[in-house]
Amino acid sequence: GDSVTQMEGPVTLSEEAFLTINCTYTATGYPSLFWYVQYPGEGLQLLLKATKADDKGSNKGFEATYRKETTSFHLEKGSVQVSDSAVYFCALKNQGGKLIFGQGTELSVKP
Amino acid sequence: DVKVTQSSRYLVKRTGEKVFLECVQDMDHENMFWYRQDPGLGLRLIYFSYDVKMKEKGDIPEGYSVSREKKERFSLILESASTNQTSMYLCASRSTGNTNYGYTFGSGTRLTVV
Numbered sequence A: 001g002d003s004v005t006q007m008e009g010p011v012t013l014s015e016e017a018f019l020t021i022n023c024t025y026t027a028t029g030y031p032s033l034f035w036y037v038q039y040p041g042e043g044l045q046l047l048l049k050a051t052k053a054d055d056k057g058s059n060k061g062f063e064a065t066y067r068k069e070t071t072s073f074h075l076e077k078g079s080v081q082v083s084d085s086a087v088y089f090c091a092l093k094n095q096g097g098k099l100i101f102g103q104g105t106e107l108s109v110k111p
Numbered sequence B: 001d002v003k004v005t006q007s008s009r010y011l012v013k014r015t016g017e018k019v020f021l022e023c024v025q026d027m028d029h030e031n032m033f034w035y036r037q038d039p040g041l042g043l044r045l046i047y048f049s050y051d052v053k054m055k056e057k058g059d060i061p062e063g064y065s066v067s068r069e070k071k072e073r074f075s076l077i078l079e080s081a082s083t084n085q086t087s088m089y090l091c092a093s094r095s096t097g098n099t100n101y102g103y104t105f106g107s108g109t110r111l112t113v114v
Helices: none
Strands: A003-006 A011-014 A019-021 A023-026 A032-038 A044-050 A056-059 A062-065 A075-077 A086-093 A099-101 A105-110 B004-006 B010-013 B019-021 B023-025 B031-038 B042-049 B064-070 B073-078 B087-094 B109-113
Touching (some): A011 A019, A019 A105, A023 A086, A044 A062, B004 B087, B023 B031, B023 B087, B031 B064, B031 B073, B042 B073, B073 B087
Parallel strands (some): A011 A105
Antiparallel strands (some): A003 A023, A032 A044, A062 A075, A086 A099, A086 A105, B004 B023, B019 B073, B023 B073, B031 B042
């Protein structure tokens, strides 16, 4: 079945470090891909999305590129801040319209 | 802004109790969803509803039921709560006309069953 796999956390970085959170997927057809962020004590918020191959989603300094050849959608940010500390979820929307989530990656940014 | 409101942030219930988790959205969305979130497992879909009075089982419906009597409200029911239902529950909604968009989530209800 369709699935999403993320790198395991927690990921701990110093402020201004470069961030990569890996995400790969398995799905039939051409799913849409998403990154959601969950700040402490809150629900999930959509961070960025990409709906077709080679699309790049971006928001708040975060970027991810839909790579069909490697079935990946890695999240990157050039310089993280303490306020980026959160749990990040990669997700796909499959042909049936179902949203399928990865297990989440906790990011902790230290000053 | 679309708002999805879950009535309780924290709940503590006893084993065997009937538990109602309420979710209300204010943007006339047709689709609503209930997920549970557990460490290391991500979000798993319990039930969803495409419209009023419609419901579909998700991936883990056992021990749960739902009710959608009005378009804006989607209730999750634990018929007889058990300790393995201790979890964070997240409600989400989406417009049928915007299927390439993500979902809008509520803030979650952290349920503890003792």
